[in-house]
Amino acid sequence: MSLDSLVSHALARQRWISAGTLALVAGLAWAYLVSGIGAAPMPMQMGAMIMWEPWGAEDWLLTFVMWVVMMAAMMLPSVAPMVLLFVGLHQRQQTGGALGPTWSFLTGYLIVWTLFAAAATTAQWGLHSAALLSPMLAATSPYLAAGLVLAAGAYQWTPLKRLCLARCRQPLGFLMTEWRAGTGGALRMGLRHGLFCTGCCWALMALLFVGGVMNLLWVALLSAYVLLEKVLPGGEILGRVAGAAMLAWGVWLATAGLHS
Numbered sequence: 495m496s497l498d499s500l501v502s503h504a505l506a507r508q509r510w511i512s513a514g515t516l517a518l519v520a521g522l523a524w525a526y527l528v529s530g531i532g533a534a535p536m537p538m539q540m541g542a543m544i545m546w547e548p549w550g551a552e553d554w555l556l557t558f559v560m561w562v563v564m565m566a567a568m569m570l571p572s573v574a575p576m577v578l579l580f581v582g583l584h585q586r587q588q589t590g591g592a593l594g595p596t597w598s599f600l601t602g603y604l605i606v607w608t609l610f611a612a613a614a615t616t617a618q619w620g621l622h623s624a625a626l627l628s629p630m631l632a633a634t635s636p637y638l639a640a641g642l643v644l645a646a647g648a649y650q651w652t653p654l655k656r657l658c659l660a661r662c663r664q665p666l667g668f669l670m671t672e673w674r675a676g677t678g679g680a681l682r683m684g685l686r687h688g689l690f691c692t693g694c695c696w697a698l699m700a701l702l703f704v705g706g707v708m709n710l711l712w713v714a715l716l717s718a719y720v721l722l723e724k725v726l727p728g729g730e731i732l733g734r735v736a737g738a739a740m741l742a743w744g745v746w747l748a749t750a751g752l753h754s
Contacts, residue, residue, distance in 0.1 A: 512581050512596055516574050523567035527560075527710060549619055557618060561611035564707075565699075568717040569607055569691065572724050573600075576665040576687060580680075583669055595680035602684020603691070610692050614699065621703065631707035636751030639704045644744030649697040650737025658693035659733060662724050695720055 581596050621627050633639040649655050661668050672683050705712030723729045
């Protein structure tokens with residue numbers, strides 16, 4: 495077997511291992527969410543009344559774990575093209591295996607989303623304390639829901655959204671301009687990509703408080719939208735169309751609130 499054939503075989507093997515591991519972790523995360531293990535503390539509904547219990551440290555921790563797992567379930571499919579391209583480029587540019595640096599890259603990426611999960615947990619705690627969440631963890635105030643939807647729709651049209659989306663949609667361009675050697679360099683690259691990805695999607699994640707954090711269909715729909723926005727040829731146009739639709743939805747929610 496020629497040297498080129500050996501290199502191609504090793505590259506294909508490491509890509510398959512990386513793809514399989516990503517699919518396994520994402521699948522386990524979704525299984526965790528579907529099973530309801532460690533579900534976030536929710537208010538209890540007694541007829542027309544919702545009973546609110548104050549959070550303790552354990553409640554915050556359980557909710558934080560839930561958000562971390564949810565972010566992994568939602569974002570790993572959309573980062574897969576970047577990770578698999580990283581494996582290929584590392585194998586061709588560096589000596590040694592690519593799996594270690596690949597996990598380092600993915601660790602950096604997930605660190606950023608873990609920080610976002612901490613912020614989301616704190617936001618949920620605030621909304622819970624203010625009695626603004628339903629048992630499905632959706633905003634009970636039409637004005638709060640309208641504000642979140644309007645903010646997400648407006649953000650879809652901002653230069654920052656376009657910049658971050660472009661970096662997410664161009665894996666090769668990101669890797670060529672941000673390349674750092676070694677495991678530490680891979681970690682820094684993962685952190686950088688995580689920041690761009692969070693900058694692209696944070697407002698969409700806020701919509702979980704509109705459709706319901708515990709509404710798994712809503713979670714799946716948002717996850718699918720994030721993936722399509724990043725991989726479809728017309729992803730930029732899709733983002734703007736979705737932004738316009740969100741603005742219209744937000745206006746409708748606000749108007750409905752005025753007449754309720």
